[in-house]
Amino acid sequence: MDFSLSENELEIVELVKEIADNELAPRMVEIDEASRFSWDNFKLLGNAGILGMLFPEKYGGTDLGYLAYSLSVEEVSRGDFNTGLTLSVHSMSALAILKFGTDKQKETYLQRLMTGDYLMAFVLSEPDFGSDAAGLQCRAEKVDGGYKLNGTKAWISNAEDAHLFVVWATLDPKLGKKGITTFIIEKDTEGIEVAKKEPKMGGEGTATNQIIFTDCFIPDDCLLGEEGRGLRVALNSLSGGRIGVAANATGVSQRALDEALAYSQERVQFDVPICEFQGIQWKLADMDTMIEAGRLLYQKAAYLKQYAGNDLDLDPIKEASQAKCFATDSCLHVCSEAVQIMGAYGYSREYPVERLMRYSKVTQIFEGSNEIQRNLIARELLKD
Ligand SMILES: Cc1cc2nc3c(=O)[nH]c(=O)nc-3n(C[C@H](O)[C@H](O)[C@H](O)COP(=O)(O)OP(=O)(O)OC[C@H]3O[C@@H](n4cnc5c(N)ncnc54)[C@H](O)[C@@H]3O)c2cc1C
Numbered sequence: 538m539d540f541s542l543s544e545n546e547l548e549i550v551e552l553v554k555e556i557a558d559n560e561l562a563p564r565m566v567e568i569d570e571a572s573r574f575s576w577d578n579f580k581l582l583g584n585a586g587i588l589g590m591l592f593p594e595k596y597g598g599t600d601l602g603y604l605a606y607s608l609s610v611e612e613v614s615r616g617d618f619n620t621g622l623t624l625s626v627h628s629m630s631a632l633a634i635l636k637f638g639t640d641k642q643k644e645t646y647l648q649r650l651m652t653g654d655y656l657m658a659f660v661l662s663e664p665d666f667g668s669d670a671a672g673l674q675c676r677a678e679k680v681d682g683g684y685k686l687n688g689t690k691a692w693i694s695n696a697e698d699a700h701l702f703v704v705w706a707t708l709d710p711k712l713g714k715k716g717i718t719t720f721i722i723e724k725d726t727e728g729i730e731v732a733k734k735e736p737k738m739g740g741e742g743t744a745t746n747q748i749i750f751t752d753c754f755i756p757d758d759c760l761l762g763e764e765g766r767g768l769r770v771a772l773n774s775l776s777g778g779r780i781g782v783a784a785n786a787t788g789v790s791q792r793a794l795d796e797a798l799a800y801s802q803e804r805v806q807f808d809v810p811i812c813e814f815q816g817i818q819w820k821l822a823d824m825d826t827m828i829e830a831g832r833l834l835y836q837k838a839a840y841l842k843q844y845a846g847n848d849l850d851l852d853p854i855k856e857a858s859q860a861k862c863f864a865t866d867s868c869l870h871v872c873s874e875a876v877q878i879m880g881a882y883g884y885s886r887e888y889p890v891e892r893l894m895r896y897s898k899v900t901q902i903f904e905g906s907n908e909i910q911r912n913l914i915a916r917e918l919l920k921d
Contacts, residue, residue, distance in 0.1 A: 540836045546605035552585060553612040561616025562792075566889060568619060572741040574656075574698040578620040582613070583653020591628055592635060596647035603777075603839035607784040611832070614788025615795075618896050619742030621788055623656075625781030626694050630657035630703045633774045634721060636847060637762035642721060646701060658699035659778070660748060661771060664691045668909050670705070671714050671768060675750065677706035683757050684720070686728065686750040692903075696731050696746040700724055703774075705767050706750075717767035720759045728753025739895030773849055776857040777842060778904045783835035783860035786868035786900040790828045793875035793893045797821070800879050811878070820878055824871045831864030855917035858910040865900035866907060872897040 542550065560581060568575045582588050590606040592598025606628070614621025631650040634642055649655035666672045675688025686706055696702075701723055707716040722729070732747040762770050798821060801812035811817050838856035845851035872894035876883035883890050901907045 538837060538840055540604060540833075540840065542605055542608075545599075546601050549586065549590070549599070549601060550605055550608050550612065553587060553609040556581060556585060556587075557612045557616030561613065561620055565617040565619075566892065568617060568742045569740070569892060572744070574623075574695060574744060575617075575620065575742060576698075578617060579623060579656060580653045582620070582624060583651065587613070587624065588627065588631075588653055589651035591632055592647060592651055596635075596643060597651040598647075603780065603843040604836060607780055607835055607839040610781050610784035611788040611791070611835075614785040615792045616788075617742075618785065618789050618792075618893070619740055621785045622740065622743050622782075623695060625778060625785055626659050627657050629774050629778040629781060630659045630701075632777060633703050633719065633761060633770055636773065637719070637770050638721070639758070641758065642761070646721070650701070655701055656695060656699045657701045657703065658693050658695045659774070660690045660693050660696070660702045660704040662690065662692045664689055664747070667692075668906060670771065671717065673705060673707060673717065674710055675704075675706040676710070677708055677718055677720065679708065680754070683755050683759070686720075686722075686753040686755065688750050689732075690748040690750075692735065692745050693748055694743050694745050694903075696724075696748050697734070697744045702729075702748070703761065705771055708764060712765065714768050715765045717771075718764050719761040719767040719770040720755060721761050722753075722755055722759055726753060726755060738898060739892065740899055769849060772854070773852055775904060776838075776852050776854050779857040779861035779910070780835055780838045780842060782900055782904045783831060783838070783857075783864035786861075786864040786897065787828060787831045787835060789893050789897055789900070790824070790831065790864070790868045790871040793872045793890050793897075794821070794824045794828060796888070796890050796893075797824070797875035797878040797883075800882070804879075804882075817878055820874050824874055827867040827871055831860065831867050834860035834863050855914050858905075858913045861904065862907045862910040862914070865897070868897040868900050869894070 586599045589598030590601045593600050677684040677686050704720045709716045728751050730749040732749050735745045804811045838853050838860045841853035875890040
């Protein structure tokens, strides 16, 4: 497996690093404190071509592939975790259109999604169906010329700011998994209410809301893929999303290590910088090793995802889950160690690491909790 990058790929990853250092990192705390979506950051990604890295040139993309894309998600997240999460969720939602959409859907939406004029949200979870997403109850009743949607979705990132939703609903709950169907729906459609905003432990710069559909009529051409095949769309999107979360968590971990490393060289106790104590050095060494291992796992999954292309049978389910699980478990540990190295200053809201630690927790929960990732890994092992 070759993780080396072409000249084009290297160039964009270098550009993303510069953007992360110079534009995103200095504003991370301010944006999170303000508790609102940063259109400036999102447009910055669009203008730099970062939103189009997984998309063909004919739709305004740069088609650089999963390896360069996931490294870019890491870099963006190192600068600002909220923007990194948005990049990942937006890209996986837009990819569902590229993979399963009609030519008309691609032509209508992709270009706007690449430039950052349009933001997408991924609308799967429901108040009573999180891990058990296949049990979802939001109903899409077939009516003349389209479908009528009724039901409530929960915990939807960027629902307030997005223009376009990729939504999962069932044609009839009695059909079980065979009823699940995917739709592309504009947010300003009549019958959609973006409801309760969830107060969260961290990551306030990415709002998370409920969405309520009440007799929401959508025409037939909102169908994404085939009726009853929505679970395939969700699973394929989520394996890509999990690689994105692994990269997001790795970026957050790297930022925490960078902050702690710099602090340990400046902070003097017992007349020496604390980095001279072996107890601190071992923490730094373990943090770096965990980050590197998580990075390699997501690079492997990204390489295989790129190789799989549109062949759903080759989707690297196990590798994506391993990367997500390891990189996010590591992230909480690395961030906690960064706080520990910085002592009281690590615990202070005036330094960024307590914020990174609060945010790191959610990476173990969303895009499928780490318990569910372990179930998926075990299921793949037992298959053979
Ligand atoms: C900040 C945030 C943003 C989110 N963004 C989105 C989004 O944009 N779109 C979207 O659709 N969803 C989103 N989610 C929802 C997220 O995907 C779900 O929270 C997640 O899938 C877990 O579901 P749950 O919270 O309902 O937990 P539950 O499914 O109720 O699980 C509770 C606990 O039980 C464990 N558990 C459940 N089943 C099993 C099992 N079979 N074996 C072992 N343990 C199990 C879980 O791991 C967890 O620890 C977001 C969530 C958060 C917190």
